[in-house]
Amino acid sequence: MPVNNMSNTDSDVIRRKADLHIHSFFSDGAYSPIEILEQAKQLNLCAISITDHDNINACLVARNYAIELGIEYIAGVELSTYYNNADLHLLGYFFDYENPELNQYMDFLQEERKQRAKKIIDRLFQNGIKIDFDCVLKKAYPGSVGRPHIADVMVEAGGVSDYQSAFNKYIGDHCPCYEPKYLITPREAIQLISNAGGLSFIAHPGLDIDQQKLIELIDSGVDGVETVHPRHSPQQTKHFRKLIDKFNLLESGGSDCHGIRKKESLMGKLTVPYYIVVKMKQIVAQKHHLLNRK
Numbered sequence: 001m002p003v004n005n006m007s008n009t010d011s012d013v014i015r016r017k018a019d020l021h022i023h024s025f026f027s028d029g030a031y032s033p034i035e036i037l038e039q040a041k042q043l044n045l046c047a048i049s050i051t052d053h054d055n056i057n058a059c060l061v062a063r064n065y066a067i068e069l070g071i072e073y074i075a076g077v078e079l080s081t082y083y084n085n086a087d088l089h090l091l092g093y094f095f096d097y098e099n100p101e102l103n104q105y106m107d108f109l110q111e112e113r114k115q116r117a118k119k120i121i122d123r124l125f126q127n128g129i130k131i132d133f134d135c136v137l138k139k140a141y142p143g144s145v146g147r148p149h150i151a152d153v154m155v156e157a158g159g160v161s162d163y164q165s166a167f168n169k170y171i172g173d174h175c176p177c178y179e180p181k182y183l184i185t186p187r188e189a190i191q192l193i194s195n196a197g198g199l200s201f202i203a204h205p206g207l208d209i210d211q212q213k214l215i216e217l218i219d220s221g222v223d224g225v226e227t228v229h230p231r232h233s234p235q236q237t238k239h240f241r242k243l244i245d246k247f248n249l250l251e252s253g254g255s256d257c258h259g260i261r262k263k264e265s266l267m268g269k270l271t272v273p274y275y276i277v278v279k280m281k282q283i284v285a286q287k288h289h290l291l292n293r294k
């Protein structure tokens with residue numbers, strides 16, 4: 001649409017900014033949902049989603065506080081799935097965070113992550129590094145336990161010189177102390193999100209997915225693709241936008257901000273226009289309408 005033909009509302013949804021990929025301390029982010037929303041307010045973001053790894057505990061508190069601040073909060077999650085022998089991340093949005101099936105699955109994953117952390121700690125011990133499970137749990141509190149927390153404790157215990165060395169030498173993929181996670185297939189994850197009334201997106205496809213895999217994943221029924229991500233080049237973003245047009249899919253995007261854990265806070269540095277959220281909401285409304293007619 002030509003810019004001069006736009007109504008105030010049209011230009012507003014283009015001018016207003018959203019960040020739909022943020023991690024809180026409920027996974028491996030540094031900030032609480034309250035702190036994230038306060039930053040979002042300062043940065044003038046009109047909508048955000050907290051997409052913790054395999055954890056939806058941010059949803060309730062974030063929704064309530066977002067109402068107070070006048071920010072739109074979108075329920076979100078980043079699910080780890082398993083596809084062609086590799087870890088593949090799927091983003092879920094707009095689901096009912098009280099959905100029993102989804103909550104049961106999240107509880108199950110929290111427990112699985114604890115068991116996996118224990119196995120990694122055992123392997124570290126066999127490789128000469130002694131760290132305490134309770135310290136790792138404390139580090140992760142109140143969120144789900146992951147390798148970033150193990151890496152932090154390894155540094156504190158003096159087993160490695162820095163966070164990155166922990167991954168490079170011990171706990172990174174294909175390293176001696178790596179332990180896989182319990183992973184569902186993308187199709188199962190898409191179904192789980194869809195049953196809870198939400199939409200699924202392939203997260204950061206530019207990182208680790210080749211074109212053929214991407215097309216196969218699109219066939220598994222995702223609603224969209226994350227086009228904007230800090231590790232996507234402008235060319236990749238353009239390419240993924242063409243792809244979603246071709247397959248009539250939705251677009252998502254955001255900063256993948258983990259707070260200061262990853263040296264600087266990326267929130268506000270990478271955003272998407274609010275019309276992306278408007279489009280998502282139109283599709284969610286259509287889905288709910290169809291479900292109610294069944």
Ligand code: AMP
Nearest residue numbers: 028053145146147148164167168172173
């Ligand atoms: P987990 O879900 O426990 O497997 O941990 C995954 C997280 O660990 C990712 O989201 C990253 O934050 C971090 N991570 C994974 N691999 C590396 C790596 N090679 N270097 C630094 N961080 C990593």
Ligand code: FE
Nearest residue numbers: 023028053258
């Ligand atoms: Fe992460």
Ligand code: FE
Nearest residue numbers: 078089203204
């Ligand atoms: Fe991810």
Ligand code: ZN
Nearest residue numbers: 021023078256
């Ligand atoms: Zn992420």
